[in-house]
Amino acid sequence: MDISAFLLFWAAIFTSNILLTNFLGMCSYLSVSKEVESSLGLGIAVTFVLVFTTGLNWLVYRYLLVPLGIEYLQYIVFIIVIAAFVQLLELLIERYAPALYYTLGIFLPLITVNCAIFGVSLFMVIRDYNFVQSLAYGLGSGLGWLLAILMLAGIRSKLREKMVPAGLRGAGISLIITGIMALAFIGFSGIAPIQ
Amino acid sequence: MTRKEIFLTSAFRENSVWKQILGICSSLAVTNLMLNSLIMGIGVIFALALSSLTVSLIRDYTPRSVRMIAQTLIMAAYVIMVDILLKAFMPQISKQLGPYVGLIITNCILMGRLEAFASKNPPLDSLVDGIGAGIGYTFVLLLISFVRELFGFGTLFGIRILGSWWTNWSIMVMAPSAFFLLALLIWIVNSKYYKEG
Numbered sequence: 001m002d003i004s005a006f007l008l009f010w011a012a013i014f015t016s017n018i019l020l021t022n023f024l025g026m027c028s029y030l031s032v033s034k035e036v037e038s039s040l041g042l043g044i045a046v047t048f049v050l051v052f053t054t055g056l057n058w059l060v061y062r063y064l065l066v067p068l069g070i071e072y073l074q075y076i077v078f079i080i081v082i083a084a085f086v087q088l089l090e091l092l093i094e095r096y097a098p099a100l101y102y103t104l105g106i107f108l109p110l111i112t113v114n115c116a117i118f119g120v121s122l123f124m125v126i127r128d129y130n131f132v133q134s135l136a137y138g139l140g141s142g143l144g145w146l147l148a149i150l151m152l153a154g155i156r157s158k159l160r161e162k163m164v165p166a167g168l169r170g171a172g173i174s175l176i177i178t179g180i181m182a183l184a185f186i187g188f189s190g191i192a193p194i195q
Numbered sequence: 196m197t198r199k200e201i202f203l204t205s206a207f208r209e210n211s212v213w214k215q216i217l218g219i220c221s222s223l224a225v226t227n228l229m230l231n232s233l234i235m236g237i238g239v240i241f242a243l244a245l246s247s248l249t250v251s252l253i254r255d256y257t258p259r260s261v262r263m264i265a266q267t268l269i270m271a272a273y274v275i276m277v278d279i280l281l282k283a284f285m286p287q288i289s290k291q292l293g294p295y296v297g298l299i300i301t302n303c304i305l306m307g308r309l310e311a312f313a314s315k316n317p318p319l320d321s322l323v324d325g326i327g328a329g330i331g332y333t334f335v336l337l338l339i340s341f342v343r344e345l346f347g348f349g350t351l352f353g354i355r356i357l358g359s360w361w362t363n364w365s366i367m368v369m370a371p372s373a374f375f376l377l378a379l380l381i382w383i384v385n386s387k388y389y390k391e392g
Contacts, residue, residue, distance in 0.1 A: 179374030
């Protein structure tokens with residue numbers, strides 16, 4: 001695919017937001033977005049992990065799986081790479097930056113099961129990005145996810161004093177807010193189309 | 196609990212999507228066409244039922260410390276099977292589903308059922324539980340895709356239902372409608388069946 005990495009970065013944030021148009025990373029998005037601060041923490045952690053795992057997975061796919069002709073094993077290999085990276089990162093942060101560990105570290109186990117991380121790696125393979133494009137796409141997707149969860153957390157913190165119909169409380173109203181955000185993001189779609 | 200009760204509980208009473216809000220990533224993404232939803236649902240039923248069975252069979256020999264990673268690898272193996280089968284026999288649909296087949300692995304429903312049920316119960320019960328949860332999930336996918344395809348394209352399973360007078364609602368094809376419909380479904384179910392909760 002011929003698209004500049006710069007354009008791809010913006011597209012991943014606005015026009016094809018990983019959460020609002022591809023629905024990835026919904027589980028932790030709905031459960032963590034109760035508070036702005038923890039949303040910010042998780043969002044930063046997701047962005048960080050996304051950039052590195054996308055890069056690693058690209059290298060592994062291109063220089064290990066393709067030459068050996070075992071592309072069909074990509075699911076298992078990607079999952080292992082992600083899990084191993086997150087585990088390693090957790091150990092390193094705990095050892096060298098204990099302060100950071102208390103703010104970010106608690107979110108790291110959640111990230112292994114965040115489908116946005118795995119999904120970005122799969123999109124990267126399907127759309128045939130090169131290394132730089134993959135990094136830009138990973139970074140953009142992470143920031144896009146961060147943006148979405150921050151917006152939801154901000155709105156939800158205001159919702160606490162509002163009357164929400166009983167059946168909609170919790171996930172229901174969050175989904176409706178997300179739907180409205182997705183509608184608003186369609187307004188960006190002329191900027192940088194990908195796909 | 197009899198097997199029938201296990202089935203009904205995991206399929207409807209404790210339905211993963213509307214009761215536990217799990218696995219909605221893929222339930223939203225593939226629901227613009229009913230056929231895609233059905234194929235996706237069958238894939239999930241297959242992967243979930245067989246990995247439940249496998250996890251349950253080896254539950255006494257799996258050390259607790261590597262339980263999660265073992266479960267993930269078992270799921271991944273079955274999902275790869277689904278992926279290869281789809282690519283071989285339905286290349287068109289496989290292309291449309293794109294990464295969402297692979298994303299069955301990170302679908303929280305699978306991990307949830309394996310962790311909550313299959314790792315503690317005998318194999319046959321786990322198989323039934325897996326099939327039940329899968330069918331409950333497919334049911335939700337079909338409900339949402341029914342509305343989206345009918346209003347978005349005027350067709351069901353690709354067969355034209357609404358005549359030429361019908362103007363397609365492009366919103367139903369796009370992402371926001373999936374969020375709204377799922378919220379609506381959760382709302383209806385919550386206010387009808389779980390009054391006390």
